[in-house]
Amino acid sequence: MYGEKLVTINNKEYRVWNALDSKLAAALKKGIKDLFVRPEMTCLYLGSSTGTTASHISDIVGKNGCVFCVESAPRVMREFLFLCEERENLVPILADASQPELYKERIIKVEWLYQDVAQRNQVDIFLRNTVMFARKGAYCVLTVKARNIDVKKEPKKVFEEVEHELEKHLKIIAKTTLEPFQKDHMVFVMRY
Amino acid sequence: MVCDKNLRKKNIELSENALRNSVTPDILMIQAVSMFETLDSVQEVIFSKFKEWYGYYYPELERKPGNFIEDVIKDKRPIESLGGVIKGEHKQILLKNARFLKEFSEAKKQIDGYIQESMKKICPNITALAGYVLGLKIIKQAGSLKHLAELPASTIQLLGAEKALFRHLAKKAKSPKYGLLFNHPLVQKAKNKGKAAKLVADKLAICARLDYFKGEFRGEDLRKKIEQKIK
Numbered sequence: 186m187y188g189e190k191l192v193t194i195n196n197k198e199y200r201v202w203n204a205l206d207s208k209l210a211a212a213l214k215k216g217i218k219d220l221f222v223r224p225e226m227t228c229l230y231l232g233s234s235t236g237t238t239a240s241h242i243s244d245i246v247g248k249n250g251c252v253f254c255v256e257s258a259p260r261v262m263r264e265f266l267f268l269c270e271e272r273e274n275l276v277p278i279l280a281d282a283s284q285p286e287l288y289k290e291r292i293i294k295v296e297w298l299y300q301d302v303a304q305r306n307q308v309d310i311f312l313r314n315t316v317m318f319a320r321k322g323a324y325c326v327l328t329v330k331a332r333n334i335d336v337k338k339e340p341k342k343v344f345e346e347v348e349h350e351l352e353k354h355l356k357i358i359a360k361t362t363l364e365p366f367q368k369d370h371m372v373f374v375m376r377y
Numbered sequence: 378m379v380c381d382k383n384l385r386k387k388n389i390e391l392s393e394n395a396l397r398n399s400v401t402p403d404i405l406m407i408q409a410v411s412m413f414e415t416l417d418s419v420q421e422v423i424f425s426k427f428k429e430w431y432g433y434y435y436p437e438l439e440r441k442p443g444n445f446i447e448d449v450i451k452d453k454r455p456i457e458s459l460g461g462v463i464k465g466e467h468k469q470i471l472l473k474n475a476r477f478l479k480e481f482s483e484a485k486k487q488i489d490g491y492i493q494e495s496m497k498k499i500c501p502n503i504t505a506l507a508g509y510v511l512g513l514k515i516i517k518q519a520g521s522l523k524h525l526a527e528l529p530a531s532t533i534q535l536l537g538a539e540k541a542l543f544r545h546l547a548k549k550a551k552s553p554k555y556g557l558l559f560n561h562p563l564v565q566k567a568k569n570k571g572k573a574a575k576l577v578a579d580k581l582a583i584c585a586r587l588d589y590f591k592g593e594f595r596g597e598d599l600r601k602k603i604e605q606k607i608k
């Protein structure tokens with residue numbers, strides 16, 4: 186799909202989910218036991234880019250699942266639209282995730298939510314989308330890039346503050362940094 | 378849950394339309410200037426390769442005044458030339474390449490003309506203040522005219538100096554005072570380049586907004602104001 190390896194085990198073909206290409210794969214490698222995404226789930230993916238990671242979520246939820254993908258950059262959305270032609274469980278939304286009111290009619294409530302948007306106000310974006318689209322009890326995964334929030338501050342400090350903010354609304358189940366795959370990133374796995 | 382077919386279809390349609398509508402003239406101009414820069418960066422290599430090749434046919438031409446490529450195409454090699462006797466397919470391919478080089482130069486000129494005209498039309502204020510080449514480079518660095526119009530002057534001042542800025546913030550290196558604006562003629566001339574860059578950035582922020590919202594033409598005035606202040 187994007188140059189990842191394919192392996193065949195017991196006559197079934199699998200796509201390798203590479204930790205260098207995808208932060209969620211990196212999180213699993215770093216010891217996150219479960220991302221809580223399951224077959225048949227309805228999902229929301231914020232910051233889907235060209236769909237590298239979204240394609241793996243699409244594989245996991247399968248044909249009876251659905252992944253709404255919000256992306257604000259037209260250039261990458263173009264590639265993503267081509268991907269949607271091949272994968273019927275992907276739903277493209279070219280929109281700014283910081284304005285969820287503008288696309289609230291276009292998404293139904295979801296059971297799993299993931300965000301990776303590399304924006305200064307990423308926590309705020311995440312919380313507002315969670316409140317608007319996540320079912321009670323939904324699993325929410327957030328990738329935080331410290332540098333985007335504040336370049337001057339120690340990443341550790343940034344993560345602490347983010348965690349404090351998240352705890353007001355969600356229960357944190359697990360978290361991990363992504364070294365050596367990504368610098369100054371933290372992934373939070375939570376329940377709403 | 379299976380995707381609702383209608384909801385999915387509606388989302389695809391809306392996204393496709395939004396994608397089509399996202400293609401604005403500034404984005405096309407950014408592509409054009411990027412192509413121009415690429416052509417420019419390979420021109421010398423290509424031309425010198427060709428001259429080397431052509432030197433085996435008519436080495437004296439390179440030293441003659443006039444337009445080299447035009448003269449190659451005219452193909453008036455004197456019999457006493459030091460080059461080899463080259464005929465048939467060996468000569469044909471050489472001349473075909475010369476025509477390609479001529480078109481290469483013309484393509485560059487055409488892009489340049491297109492950028493100049495479109496910038497004047499679409500971004501008259503930015504063009505008056507910074508010139509069409511620098512103006513477009515700044516738009517390119519910001520990503521789009523819309524984006525540039527949303528940026529504060531302090532960020533515009535440092536467009537193109539992102540690496541230095543990051544070094545400054547992360548490692549407490551000296552803070553940069555200008556990026557692309559270093560190339561602005563008024564900054565070049567100024568003794569205090571940092572201050573000049575700030576003045577230009579302030580006015581450029583106004584120009585970007587005027588151009589984005591299709592406001593009045595004030596670029597010329599704004600430029601004069603900077604000139605006065607620098608004096």
Ligand SMILES: C[S@@+](CC[C@H](N)C(=O)[O-])C[C@H]1O[C@@H](n2cnc3c(N)ncnc32)[C@H](O)[C@@H]1O
Nearest residue numbers: 232233234237238256257258281282283301302
């Ligand atoms: C680091 S990339 C995501 C990579 C992707 N998650 C993957 O692993 O394949 C961040 C993406 O978020 C998008 N983005 C940034 N701000 C956004 C916003 N406000 N709304 C929607 N998408 C945004 C960017 O355009 C970019 O494509």
